[in-house]
Amino acid sequence: MKVASVLGVRPQFVKASVVSRELRKKHEEVLIHTGQHYDYQMNRVFFEQLNIPEPNYHLDIGSGSHGYQTGEMLKKIEEVLVKEKPDIVLTYGDTNSTLAGALAASKLHIKTAHVESGLRSFDRSMPEEINRVLTDHCSNILFCPTANAIENLKTEGIVENVYLTGDVMVDSLLYNRKIAENKSTILNDLGLKSKEYLVATIHRASNTDDEGNLKNIVDAFSELNETIIFPLHPRTEKFLKKYGLYDRLKSSVILTQPLGFLEFIKLMNHARMILTDSGGVQKEAYVLKVPCITLRENTEWVETVYDGWNVLVGTDKEKIVRMVKEFQPLLENHRDRYGNGDASKSIISIIDGLKKHEVNL
Ligand code: UDP
Numbered sequence: 001m002k003v004a005s006v007l008g009v010r011p012q013f014v015k016a017s018v019v020s021r022e023l024r025k026k027h028e029e030v031l032i033h034t035g036q037h038y039d040y041q042m043n044r045v046f047f048e049q050l051n052i053p054e055p056n057y058h059l060d061i062g063s064g065s066h067g068y069q070t071g072e073m074l075k076k077i078e079e080v081l082v083k084e085k086p087d088i089v090l091t092y093g094d095t096n097s098t099l100a101g102a103l104a105a106s107k108l109h110i111k112t113a114h115v116e117s118g119l120r121s122f123d124r125s126m127p128e129e130i131n132r133v134l135t136d137h138c139s140n141i142l143f144c145p146t147a148n149a150i151e152n153l154k155t156e157g158i159v160e161n162v163y164l165t166g167d168v169m170v171d172s173l174l175y176n177r178k179i180a181e182n183k184s185t186i187l188n189d190l191g192l193k194s195k196e197y198l199v200a201t202i203h204r205a206s207n208t209d210d211e212g213n214l215k216n217i218v219d220a221f222s223e224l225n226e227t228i229i230f231p232l233h234p235r236t237e238k239f240l241k242k243y244g245l246y247d248r249l250k251s252s253v254i255l256t257q258p259l260g261f262l263e264f265i266k267l268m269n270h271a272r273m274i275l276t277d278s279g280g281v282q283k284e285a286y287v288l289k290v291p292c293i294t295l296r297e298n299t300e301w302v303e304t305v306y307d308g309w310n311v312l313v314g315t316d317k318e319k320i321v322r323m324v325k326e327f328q329p330l331l332e333n334h335r336d337r338y339g340n341g342d343a344s345k346s347i348i349s350i351i352d353g354l355k356k357h358e359v360n361l
Pocket of ligand 1 (some may be wrong): 284
C-alpha cells in the first residue's frame with residue numbers, strides 16, 4: 001500500500017515520528033512537508049531527534065494568512081497526489097496542513113485517514129476547531145484517540161470507519177521519555193532542580209494576537225514569585241515585541257528559544273507545574289502526572305480536566321496566580337486515558353487490514 005503523509009508543524013512531527021516508523025515496516029510512505037513550520041527549532045530539530053525520514057516533497061509554503069496558506073497547500077498537495085497516486089492520504093491533528101491534505105485527497109477521490117480525529121473544543125472561533133471539523137467530515141477513515149472523540153463524531157453523524165486507537169503523541173512521549181532523561185542536559189544547562197520550577201508555553205492566536213489577553217498573561221507571570229521557563233514560539237515573540245511586552249516578560253521569566261523534543265519533555269517531566277495553551281502539552285502533562293494550568297476557556301482534551309489534573313483559567317490574571325498557588329491534583333484520580341503507547345501499531349494494523357480486504361470505503 002502506498003501512503004502519503006502530510007505534515008507541516010511541530011506537533012505533527014512528534015505524532016508522525018512513531019506512525020511513520022511503524023508504517024514503513026510494511027508499506028511505502030511518501031512524506032509531504034508543507035513548510036508551515038520552517039525555523040530550525042520548530043522543524044529540523046524534530047526530524048533529527050526523532051529520526052523522521054527526509055520528506056519526499058518540500059512545498060515551502062511558509063507563513064501567511066489562513067486562506068493563503070490553505071489555498072497554496074491545496075494546490076501543491078494536489079500536484080503531488082496526482083503524480084504519486086497513493087492509496088491513502090494520512091493527515092494529523094488540526095492545522096491548515098491537515099485540512100489542505102484531507103481536502104486535496106478527497107477531491108481526487110483518494111481515501112483519507114485522519115489521525116487524532118473527533119476532538120472538539122466546541123469553540124468555532126478557533127481556527128483549529130474549523131480544521132478538525134472539516135477534516136473529519138471529508139475523511140474516510142477516522143482514528144480516534146479517546147472514547148469521547150468517538151462520541152463527538154457520532155453526534156455529528158459520523159459512525160462508519162471510526163476506530164478507537166489511543167493517542168499517537170503518547171506513543172512518542174513514552175518512547176522518548178527515557179532517551180530524553182539520558183541524553184538531555186537541559187536541567188543542568190538552565191541551573192534547575194527537579195520540581196522547583198514551572199514551564200510555560202503560549203501560542204494560540206486568541207492569546208498571542210489579542211493585546212489584552214497577552215498582557216494579562218505577562219502580568220500574571222510577573223506577579224508570580226516562581227522560576228518559570230518559557231520556550232518562546234515565534235508567533236508569541238512577534239506579538240510580545242509588537243505590543244511592547246517582551247522586555248517585561250524577559251525580566252520575570254527565563255525565556256528560551258523553542259526547545260527540541262528531548263529537551264522539552266525532560267523539562268516537563270521535572271516541572272512542578274505547567275502553564276500552557278497547547279493541546280499537546282496539556283495531554284503530555286497529564287501523562288507525565290504534572291499538574292497543568294490551561295490558559296484557555298475550553299479544551300479538546302476534556303479527560304485531563306475531568307480527572308482534576310488540568311484546570312482551565314482563561315487569561316484572568318488573578319485566577320492564573322491563585323491556581324499556581326492552590327492547584328493540587330490527586331493521584332487517585334489519574335487514569336491512563338490516552339492509551340499505553342501502542343496507538344501507532346493499532347493504526348497501522350487497521351491500514352494493513354484495508355489492504356488485505358480492499359475495503360471499498
Ligand atoms: N514542544 C517541543 N518544544 C517546545 C514546546 C513544545 O518539543 O518548546 C512539543 C510538545 O512536547 C508537544 C508539541 O511540541 O509534543 C506540542 O506542539 P504545539 O504546542 O506547538 O501544538 P499543539 O499541541 O497546541 O497543537
